[in-house]
Amino acid sequence: MDYSAIATTLVGVLAAVNLLFTFGVISRLREHTAELAKIRSGGARDDSNVALPAGSRIGDFTAESVDGRPVALDLLGSQPLVGFFSPSCTPCKERLPGFLAHAASRPGGRDSILAVVAGSPEEAADLVDQLQPVATVVVESDRGPVQQAFAVDGFPAFVLVAGDRVQVSNFDLASIIHADSAALPAAT
Known part of the structure; x- marks a missing residue:
């Protein structure tokens, strides 16, 4: 029996199995990359998952x-804007x-805007410095x-409030700004 032929065949079989596993790993990496891209763009998140629904x-x-x-809800006026942030959150x-x-351009000033930063005071210091001129x-x-009261389940989260109820909540700031701009003229 020729041991070199058997060894060569065995190496070839192992290489073929390794190649199959490599294709599997590449396929899963492509799936994960697509899922991460959806999450970063907001496509995989459901509005109901970010905070209390409307x-x-x-x-x-x-x-x-x-x-x-x-700070309490009734101290923020009739239509406050609430934003939830985390220092480690890229979005x-x-x-x-x-x-x-x-x-900064919203009527009512910083007393009608609440920014909640989740983290230690040391971690949150940079965000606090940026948010403090425009928000409580x-x-x-x-x-x-505060996060529990709004059932926040991810960052960022933005919530428009009317009275003691959620008017709209979303992780997408553009949709919140649109809803806020539509609601504020009616309130003033």
Whole structure:
């Protein structure tokens, strides 16, 4: 028996099996890449997963802003805009300039805008510095009381409130700005 022929055949079979596994891995990587692209663009997320859906009653909460003021839903006016951010969230960083610009031009000023940053004060410091000129800012741990009241399940999350109910919630800032612009003239 020729051992070199058997060894060559065995190496060829192993190479073929390895090639099949490699094609499988490449196929799964392509699927994962497509799924990640959907998530980053917002296509894979359902609006109901970001926070309470439209029409839902917002839970009770109390918090303290970074400048020591008490924060509760009834202290934010009749139609507040609420944004939820995380320091480690890439989409939060991408949508932050749009949120800041809209908040700066929104009637009612910073007293009608609540920005909630999930994280430690040290982690949140950069976001707080950017948000504080245009919003009342609360820093709380992940799944803190404000996040629980709005049933936030991802970042960023934006919620328009009418009274004690969600008017619209979404992770897409453009749709929130559109709804907010339509609602505010009716309120003023």
